[in-house]
Amino acid sequence: MLHGLDPEARLRACIADIVQNHADAFACVILGDLAHKAEPAAYDLFREIVAPLPMPVHLMIGNHDRRSLLRERIPVAPSDENGFVQSAFDTPVGRFILMDTVEEGSNGGSYCEERQTWLVGQLEHAGDRDIYLFMHHPPFDCGIPCLDRIGQNDQADIARIVGGDARIKHLFLGHVHRPMAGSWKGIPFSSARATNHQVPFDLRELDHVPKSDEGPQYRVIFMQPDQVVVHFHDYLS
Numbered sequence: 001m002l003h004g005l006d007p008e009a010r011l012r013a014c015i016a017d018i019v020q021n022h023a024d025a026f027a028c029v030i031l032g033d034l035a036h037k038a039e040p041a042a043y044d045l046f047r048e049i050v051a052p053l054p055m056p057v058h059l060m061i062g063n064h065d066r067r068s069l070l071r072e073r074i075p076v077a078p079s080d081e082n083g084f085v086q087s088a089f090d091t092p093v094g095r096f097i098l099m100d101t102v103e104e105g106s107n108g109g110s111y112c113e114e115r116q117t118w119l120v121g122q123l124e125h126a127g128d129r130d131i132y133l134f135m136h137h138p139p140f141d142c143g144i145p146c147l148d149r150i151g152q153n154d155q156a157d158i159a160r161i162v163g164g165d166a167r168i169k170h171l172f173l174g175h176v177h178r179p180m181a182g183s184w185k186g187i188p189f190s191s192a193r194a195t196n197h198q199v200p201f202d203l204r205e206l207d208h209v210p211k212s213d214e215g216p217q218y219r220v221i222f223m224q225p226d227q228v229v230v231h232f233h234d235y236l237s
């Protein structure tokens with residue numbers, strides 16, 4: 001149990017809903033925090049639960065994960081040349097770039113020079129194709145103090161590399177456990193509720209992250225050249 005909820009049951013329900021309704025999806029991207037405390041048994045269970053997904057599954061890392069344990073228990077997890085859980089691949093609508101924004105030992109994020117160099121290379125490789133970015137931590141403050149306290153520490157570096165790049169058509173975010181949409185440096189972004197617990201819309205200055213019992217979601221993204229539609233699906237409702 002996690003914050004009074006059963007994450008295994010909720011993830012199983014999510015995967016079953018995807019298998020039933022979206023088996024034709026091009027890909028499934030899971031935006032990190034695959035386990036709560038990087039427990040090896042949780043990674044084994046995660047692997048078993050997502051196995052029925054018929055489409056390619058692309059994994060990312062969150063602040064609750066640990067790179068070495070994640071890679072040990074889920075060997076298909078991607079790796080860049082420096083061991084960060086970053087990957088990029090081409091799709092019919094452009095290049096997807098999945099970034100590792102984790103600072104191990106901290107709930108906040110970082111994006112060091114090694115990762116920045118990898119990102120610059122991926123952006124160059126994309127040429128004139130459209131680009132879709134995926135990050136666990138938002139690269140900006142979202143206005144909810146308890147979330148911004150565990151936000152991205154290297155916002156300026158990320159902004160310098162991707163800000164204003166008109167090829168980037170959307171930024172998909174994890175970490176905030178809330179639906180958010182807007183734009184940052186000219187880039188449209190979205191986040192959604194998580195599969196287990198949520199973070200309430202609470203604007204007080206708190207030294208902890210409160211939890212809410214708002215229902216879980218996943219996103220279904222319809223993409224075509226010049227159009228991205230993000231649907232927020234409350235799969236238990």
Ligand SMILES: [Fe+2]
Nearest residue numbers: 033062063175
């Ligand atoms: Fe997170």
